[in-house]
Amino acid sequence: MVQISIRRLVGSAALSLLLFSAAQAETQSVLDCDRYAASNNDPGTTAGRAGVRFKDLDPEKAKPACEAAYRENPDMGRLAFQLARTEVKLQNHVRAKTLLEEAVSKGYMLAAVELGLVYDVGRGLPADLNKAAELYKQAADDGWAVGMSNLGDLYRLGLGVEQDLQKALELYEQSIARGHTSALGRKAMALAELYKEGDDPKPLVAALVEAASRNDGIGSADLGYAYLNGQYGLPVDPIAASVHLKRGYDLGEGWAGIYLALIEIARWDGDLQAADRLRQMLDTMAEGTDNELRAQALALKGQLGLLVGTPKAEVADLIDRASALLPDDAIVLDSRAALMAAEGKFSEADALLEKASENAEDWAPYFARRSVIQQKLGNATRSEELKTLAGNAAEGQYFLQFIDP
Incomplete structure (x- = not known):
């Protein structure tokens, strides 16, 4: 009896170890996929980190990691979404769309934002801004801040929906309240479009300064342009303009580099090293x-x-x-x-x-x-x-x- 009990205990322990090892391997595959492809717009991934911006996503590392995680965890919509991100990066738009639709069907509504972008810009299919607005709204209604911001863009521009600057402003503010700092510059843009001569410029300037202080590219670039032209009660200040335009350019707003170049060309004093730096940019x-x-x-x-x-x-x-x-x-x-x-x-x-x-x-x-x-x-x-x-x-x-x- 004792020997039988011991054998049962040994067998039970071996089985537990086997199950634990499988679970550990499964968790590791998820962690690897999160490490290489989790969205920076999802603060709740298992990697416990800020995520990976799309421009920084390395598909050579992300794709095998996410293929394994997706295969081992077929019910996790987030993994279908993260695999879709790698396919977008590789321009495999048909498979990316299929994976995004799967992720949405499994309740992972951040995927609705990425799927909205498919229709917004026309990745592998004709653009459909009405469909994009519908998908962004689904994500916004589910509480995703980036969905609120993207839907705000459509309301600000009148694309896929009737233009409504106040609605856009409300959506940006909701997005910011949920921690989406990328909406700060967009809020300033909406305020700028609502601004008219005689209005108090302080709220708009405050929005630009806040966006720039949080390293928002749009806010930095727009603040630089405002200093260049003395807008919204600000002085014409080419030094401040150059600083903020350069920061906006470094943060991805290419047009800011054009105005920075115009300033540098206008005031060029014969410094060939400065000319070479400008030429490189x-x-x-x-x-x-x-x-x-x-x-x-x-x-x-x-x-x-x-x-x-x-x-x-x-x-x-x-x-x-x-x-x-x-x-x-x-x-x-x-x-x-x-x-x-x-x-x-x-x-x-x-x-x-x-x-x-x-x-x-x-x-x-x-x-x-x-x-x-x-x-x-x-x-x-x-x-x-x-x-x-x-x-x-x-x-x-x-x-x-x-x-x-």
Whole structure:
């Protein structure tokens, strides 16, 4: 009897150890998947960490880890979602969509946000903003802060829903209250669009400052732009503008780098090391995937080239490449006008600047440069008219001091 009992105890212990080992292995697979692919928008993953931003996701590590976790835990919707993130990164959009739909069906509603993005931007299928809004709302109703923020974007822009800035503002505030700091800059954007002359600018400025202080790219970039143009009661401050634009650029707002480059080009004092640093930043933007930023970066490289003495044939090539991407962009037109003026082709330069000012009618420098060109062409009256237009333009006044009369 004693021997039988001992055998039973030994057998029971072995079975328990086997079950424990299996559970431990299963837990480890989940931890590995969380480590490499958990969303930074989900604070409740088993990894107990902030998660992985999509731009930082490494599919070579994440995919095998999440394939194993998904296979061993077929009922966990979060793992289907995290595997879907790796498939999106690998541009396997059909499988990603299937996995996201599975995750939503299993109740993991953060996946509804990612699925909403599929329809929002048209990943592997035609864009459907109504469907995107529906999915973002499902996630928002389930308490996901990023769903509230994304739905707020659609209300702010009037995409897939009727435009409603107040509704957008409410959604951003709800998102922020749940800890989603990325909505801070979007809240400031909504306040800026609601702002009108005569309003108290303090709430808007406070929102911009808070967003920038929390390392929000949108808030930093918009605050820099406000300092550049003296908006919302702020002074024109090119130093503060440069600091915040640089931070916004570093945090992913590429357009902030364009305005930072405009400041650096305008006030360039002959420092070749500064010119080289600026050229490197423009090279980075020119190698990206956003055609607008690529075109503008190439065009500004051309403007910088004119300053530092780059052969005009090389400058022309840069501007031709920019024009091939975005021929009617105001910065591209302005850059070609600068090249034409450098070659003494003032009529051609004037025509280009006229088109640039039509495309960016609030930007003072284009009118000011036309004023100089018209003076060279002997049209003093028109030159004065354009000078007045430059002085009355809402944006870019800071740059007028650098444009020779």
